[in-house]
Amino acid sequence: MIQALQDNEWLLQPPRRGGHAAMAWGAVLASAALHWLAAVELPLFKLGASAALPQPPKRVPVVVQSVVRIPSAPVPDRPPEFSPGRPDASFARPAPKEFITALDPALLQPSTMPPELAGDRSPVRLPEPPPDRIEWQPRQARIEITRQMAREDPVAPPRRLSAAIERVPLAADLIAPSPPPVSPAPVSAGPPSLHGSGLFALRAEGPAGALPQARLAPPPEMGHPVPIREAGAVMTERGADITGVKPIEHLLRLDLRTHVPADEAAWLYFSLAIRRAGDNVLPVLPRDVFLIQDCSSSMTTPKVEACKRGLHAALRTLSPRDRFDIMSFRDRVARCFGEWTDASPTARARAGWFIEQMESSGMTDVFGALDALKGIGGDPGRPLVAMMISDGRPTIGLQDNFEIIQRYSDSNEGRVSVFSFGGGSGVNRFLLDFLSYKNRGESRIVRDNTALPEGIEAFAREVSRPVLANLEYRFSGLERTEVYPHLLTHLYLDRPLVLYGRVPAGTPSTAVRIAGWSGAGAHDMVFPVDWAAGTEGGSDLRNDWVRQKLSWLVGEHIRTRDPAFRAAAIKLARSVGPSMPYAVELGVPDAPVRVN
Incomplete structure (x- = not known):
């Protein structure tokens, strides 16, 4: 450490006199040399050089010495205009100027067409008439009769003489032929809209109200009577020959229950339940x-x-x-x-x-x-x-x-x-x-x-498992009957189809026909109904019928909003007991509500 201080002892010595002055003179000389070089080597930066640059021209101001007015063009005299206040003033229209110049005569006469463009100047030839058409020749073919359905030598019917008929005043001149007499019978059905339409129109029937039967032959030509012998032959036709509806009553059975209440002996209440008859069942429809x-x-x-x-x-x-x-x-x-x-x-x-x-x-x-x-x-x-x-x-x-x-x-x-x-x-x-x-x-x-x-x-x-769809039903031979429901469900194998109704006591036996559709087409079933053969259904049978009719009355009230259906439903419900189903919905709050 001591040795290092001895080696650098000059750092501790005071500066010598005259050192700063020498450095100042050296700086002055260096500055003068640089200025000289700048003045010699860079002439653009010479003092006063900006005066030698081109200067923009000076603008001389314009001085107005005098103002001279230029006279305006003369205005042509305008003729006096007509107005209702000056009827004596005349109106002269100036002559129109000629804007159309004379046309060049060369434009009025067409130029001569060069010969090379003139073409053939011969008259136009008329088209030649078309050649005569060949007469149509049909293709000849042989026609053979494969099945003869009419006689080649028709035999005219023999002339028939009719006895003179006494003329009746105001009577018709022509009388239509009458079909064989058939005893009419009243009919009772489900919905009124089903009468004579739908599936029942497929099955041949007689007059309204009769049991399903063969259709009568069409009447012959006007004026010919219907022979009794031919009418009898028509009535022996088979149902399969005249209808496409297939009967299926052999696959089903009808269970009939009846009941005559002691306090209402004038009516017989019944229920009809349609079930399958056994293992042979109808084909199940896909759903x-x-x-x-x-x-x-x-x-x-x-x-x-x-x-x-x-x-x-x-x-x-x-x-x-x-x-x-x-x-x-x-x-x-x-x-x-x-x-x-x-x-x-x-x-x-x-x-x-x-x-x-x-x-x-x-x-x-x-x-x-x-x-x-x-x-x-x-x-x-x-x-x-x-x-x-x-x-x-x-x-x-x-x-x-x-x-x-x-x-x-x-x-x-x-x-x-x-x-x-x-x-x-x-x-x-x-x-x-x-x-x-x-x-x-x-x-x-x-x-x-x-x-x-x-x-x-x-x-x-x-x-x-549905087997028959869109069912309709009809009873035959009943004058008064009330059967519900009108709109049926489909027929299923695992649930019966049940109808509830009532008829006057003592009503003769009848028949019921139910028709519907399946995958194979239209089917129907016709069952005879013998009231005496029915099993006793008990008092619940009347309650079931009341519930079905009550549902129909309320349904009609929903559809029409007619208060008559509502009043009939209330009267029917109170006729069998004090309780009233759907009392709140029908607006009967005073009646006790029955929960089914």
């Missing part, structure tokens, strides 16, 4: 099935979960020939497929996944779900069945029970059979009952929510 589930908040989560188990069971009732779709609804609808889908294992698995996604939430739009059914198409050979599971309590959209029932029934016209199913104590029975009653269906309600899965499966199984 189009629509399963509809209400998933609104009013259904509650436990109830929806129970319905989901029932829907899984309903899928198992589908046959491979069926087509189906599933729809859930609340304030909007959601469909599983959006179209008819064959009931294959893959489609059922996808439908099962759709069912598992259902949950209770939102409002209830019942009419919106029903309105979605209008857009679905169907096959005429397939019965269309819709099974709706709901509490029937709309909270959004159309909420009037009467409007919902009638508007859908008018648009449906019996095309879709609606089967309604509900559970619990808060079900709108009025809506579900008449929505099914007026649309070829039936409603069913269970009190216990835990019974929903088994009830849905049993209901779906009952309508799983």
Whole structure:
């Protein structure tokens, strides 16, 4: 350390005198040299060089010395104009100027056409007449008669002389021939619109009211009497020769129950149940099935979960020939497929996944779900069945029970059979009952929510095998009868078709004919009805008939809003007891309500 200080001891010595002055003179000399070089080597930067650059020209100001006015062009004299205030003023129109110059004479005469462009100046030749057309020669062919249906030598009928007939004043000159006399019989039927139309027009019949029989031969030519011998031959025709309707009564049986109440001996109440006769059954028709589930908040989560188990069971009732779709609804609808889908294992698995996604939430739009059914198409050979599971309590959209029932029934016209199913104590029975009653269906309600899965499966199984669709019925030989319902469901193998009616006591035996369609065509069944052979039905039989007629009266009141049907329904209900079903909906709050 000491050695280092000794080596640099000059750092500690004071500066020598005269060092700064020498450095200052050196800086002055260097600056002077640089200025000299700049003045010699860079002439553009010489002092005063800017004066040698070109300068812009100076502008001389304009000075006005005098102002001279230029006279304007003379204005031509204008003639006085006419006005109503100056009738004596004359008006002279100036002569028009000549704007058209004389045309060049060369333009008026066409120039001579060069010879090379003149062409042939010979007269135009007329076209030659067309050659004579060859006369049409038809192709000759030999015609052979394969089946002779008329005689080659027709024989004229012999001349017939008629006895003179005494003339009657004001009588018709021509009298139409009369058919063989047939004893008339009154007729009673289901819906009045079925008389003489639909399937009954396919079966040969006699006059109105008679039993189905052979059709009479057409009347002969006007003026010829009908021989009795020919009429008798016509009446011996077979039904199979004159109609395309196939009888099936041998495959079914009719169960008749009757009852004459002690307090109403003037009437005989009856029920007719049509069931299959045995193992020989009609072919089952393929169906189009629509399963509809209400998933609104009013259904509650436990109830929806129970319905989901029932829907899984309903899928198992589908046959491979069926087509189906599933729809859930609340304030909007959601469909599983959006179209008819064959009931294959893959489609059922996808439908099962759709069912598992259902949950209770939102409002209830019942009419919106029903309105979605209008857009679905169907096959005429397939019965269309819709099974709706709901509490029937709309909270959004159309909420009037009467409007919902009638508007859908008018648009449906019996095309879709609606089967309604509900559970619990808060079900709108009025809506579900008449929505099914007026649309070829039936409603069913269970009190216990835990019974929903088994009830849905049993209901779906009952309508799983249709054999006859679009049924109509007719009774023969009854003067007074009241049979309900008028609009029938399809005929299913696993559920009977039941009619309820009443006739005056002592009415003779009659017959009933029911006709419908199946995959093979039109079918019908004719059963004789012997009142004495019926089994005793008990007092419940009258109650069943009252319920059916009451449903018809209320249905007509829904359709027409006629208070007469409402009054008749109230009178009928009170005639058998103090309780009144649908009292709230019919506006009868004083009557005790009966829960069926």
